[in-house]
Amino acid sequence: MDINFLRSAVTVAAFAVFVGILVWAYLPARRQAFDEAAVMPLKDEESSS
Numbered sequence: 001m002d003i004n005f006l007r008s009a010v011t012v013a014a015f016a017v018f019v020g021i022l023v024w025a026y027l028p029a030r031r032q033a034f035d036e037a038a039v040m041p042l043k044d045e046e047s048s049s
Contacts, residue, residue: 024030 025034
């Protein structure tokens with residue numbers, strides 16, 4: 001096994017992880033959680049003081 005094969009394998013693995021993250025992020029089941037997280041900084045919360 002030479003260094004070029006190892007570099008290719010790491011590149012393919014990184015691309016597979018990237019595609020996996022994209023699929024996970026755009027799953028319809030995740031939409032509600034991401035929508036809630038998107039508006040979280042804008043919500044007014046009562047202070048506990």
